[in-house]
Each structure stands twice: as C-alpha cells, then as structure tokens.
Amino acid sequence: MPATTEAGVFDESGLVARARDGDSGAFNELVNRYSRKIYRLAKHITQNDEDAEDVLQETFLKAYEHLNGFQGQSKFYTWIVRIAVNESLMKLRKRKSDRTVPLDEPLDTGEDTVVREIAVWDENPEQKYSREELAQILDEAVQGLKPVFRTVFVLRDIEELSTEEAAEALGISVPAVKSRLLRARLQLREKLSRFFKRKGDDVFAYL
Amino acid sequence: MTSLLTCKEFLQELNDYLDDVVDVQLRRHIEAHITECPNCFVILDTTKKTIQVYKGVQPQVLPEDVHARLMRAVERRQTAKKPAASP
Numbered sequence: 001m002p003a004t005t006e007a008g009v010f011d012e013s014g015l016v017a018r019a020r021d022g023d024s025g026a027f028n029e030l031v032n033r034y035s036r037k038i039y040r041l042a043k044h045i046t047q048n049d050e051d052a053e054d055v056l057q058e059t060f061l062k063a064y065e066h067l068n069g070f071q072g073q074s075k076f077y078t079w080i081v082r083i084a085v086n087e088s089l090m091k092l093r094k095r096k097s098d099r100t101v102p103l104d105e106p107l108d109t110g111e112d113t114v115v116r117e118i119a120v121w122d123e124n125p126e127q128k129y130s131r132e133e134l135a136q137i138l139d140e141a142v143q144g145l146k147p148v149f150r151t152v153f154v155l156r157d158i159e160e161l162s163t164e165e166a167a168e169a170l171g172i173s174v175p176a177v178k179s180r181l182l183r184a185r186l187q188l189r190e191k192l193s194r195f196f197k198r199k200g201d202d203v204f205a206y207l
Numbered sequence: 208m209t210s211l212l213t214c215k216e217f218l219q220e221l222n223d224y225l226d227d228v229v230d231v232q233l234r235r236h237i238e239a240h241i242t243e244c245p246n247c248f249v250i251l252d253t254t255k256k257t258i259q260v261y262k263g264v265q266p267q268v269l270p271e272d273v274h275a276r277l278m279r280a281v282e283r284r285q286t287a288k289k290p291a292a293s294p
Contacts, residue, residue, distance in 0.1 A: 024285045031281055036269045043267075053273050057280045064284055115218070118246050121253050126260045138261060157258050163226070182222045189250070189257045196256070 016076050020067045027067075031060050034077060037159060038084050044154045045088035047143050048095075055091060059084040074168060078161065082169040085151060092147055115186065117193040125196030141191040145184055152177055153184035212240040217247050225255060 012033075018026035035056060042055035063070075063080050070079050126134050142150055155166040156177070167177045212220075217240050223229045224237050241248040 024282075027285070028278070028281065031277065035274060035277060036267075039269050039273065040267055053276070056273065057277055060277065060281055061284050064281065065288075115246075115250055118249050119253075120249055121256055125256060126263065134260070135264065138264060157261050158264070160262070178222055182218075185222070185225075185254055185257060186218075186250075188261075189254045192257055192260070193253065196253075 042088050046091045051091040055087040058087045078165045078169055117190050119197035121196040122198050137195050141188050149180050149184035152180040156181050212236045
C-alpha cells in the first residue's frame, strides 16, 4: 500500500519531482488530481463561472511556470491553493475596480461577533431541503460574507486545510486565520438560522 | 474547580473547541458553561451544524468543457516551454 496523507491522497513528492524534471504526464496527473478542488475554491471566492475558469487555468499555468521554485517544504496542494487564492482576489479587485479587497484589511477586534439569533435548529436541518435548494442556500450565505471572511471559511471548512496551511496559503498569521474563521462561522450560522431553525421556536424560548 | 467562563469567553474559545484543539481543563470549563447556559449551548450546536452542512456538500463536478479547455491550455504551455530540468 502506498503511503497516504491524512487527506487520503498518495504521497506525491515523486510525482512533483517528475513533473519538475519535465515529465508532462506527471504534471497532467497533478492537474487532474486538483483541478476540481481549485475550480470549486475559485468559484466560491469569485462567485462567478467565468472568473473561476480563468483562475483555474492561470493557477495551473503559473504552477507549471514556477514548478522549479516549489521547494516541496509545503504540500503541492497548499502551494497551488495560494496561487489560486491570489488569482481569485485579483479577479475580485478587477471587478470592483473602485474598491480594493485587501486580504490584510484591518479588522476591528471582533466586537461584531455579536450573536443575535439564538434559536434551536432541526436535528438534521439540511434534510428539509432538496439538494439543489440546499446548495443554493449555502452558496448564498457564503456569498454574503466579506471576501476576507469568505476566503478563510472556504479554505478551512470547505477545502479542509489546517489552520497553519490556511495561514500559509493566505500569507497571514495563524491568529488572524482563527479570528476570521470564528467570525465567518458565526455570521454563516446567523444567515442559516433563518432556514434551519425549528418551527415554533423563537428567540425568547431559551432566554 | 468551578467554571468561571463568561459567555464572551466561551465565544472566544468556541472555534478551538469545535476544532478539538483545547486542553482538557478548558474543555471541562466550556462543557460546564454550556450545561448552565442554554444560549451558549444553542450557539455551539448550531455553529457545529453550520460546519457540518458545508462539509457534507460534494465538490461540484468540473464541467467537461472547462476541463477540456484547461488541459488544452496546459498542453499549449508544455509545448511552448519545457520547464528547465532541476540541477
């Protein structure tokens, strides 16, 4: 049995080394392995099909160009995630040319992690909706987050990067990842409460 | 030792608790807090469910045409420029 990482993928340092030595087949294998995840990531951040496709292509073309610069200290996936995040944020900046979307946007100290909605949810709230309805509810909730929060949430809770990997991919500190993730999770919780709360309960029932 | 965690402190620790990276003592304080504070119990439970529903979403299939265009772009680049072999 080949060695597997916790993500369940085969140890790929050999594959990366072969790609670096000019083996097109090895590079294509890496593309096939991660294209779906990179596309999903780009779509979540850019919220747009066309931008997501551009990001997907740019990410792998840049990875190909700079493969010699990849030292293998981090995972190949973390390395391309960083490229994809930067490309995605550039798309956002271009779209809102009048407003920049800096990743290092100064944040207030988290006083708006105020919890307003305190209602019990159904046991399996997602089962109240069809797959399509659920996907739309979840997408719209993520869309409603600011890019700084959205990006961290997507990396940590959708792409399942560790806190350290997300910090590396975003070029921000571990505490910054943590505080943004908390706010993203709490804001999403608020947004989803509208759809998932148990009927008949209200905020005051538990106060 | 009794729990002295306030709701605000509970919120600050919520993430680490959900990610299972708190030490035993803090875990005990958090769990003591939620047995006494129904609001924080609900916040914990619904935040946990928020994360679960997103984790349950399958990655979308990469549309075939998008994949085909990606592979063509990669091949064009590979033909145009072979990466320099590492020393």
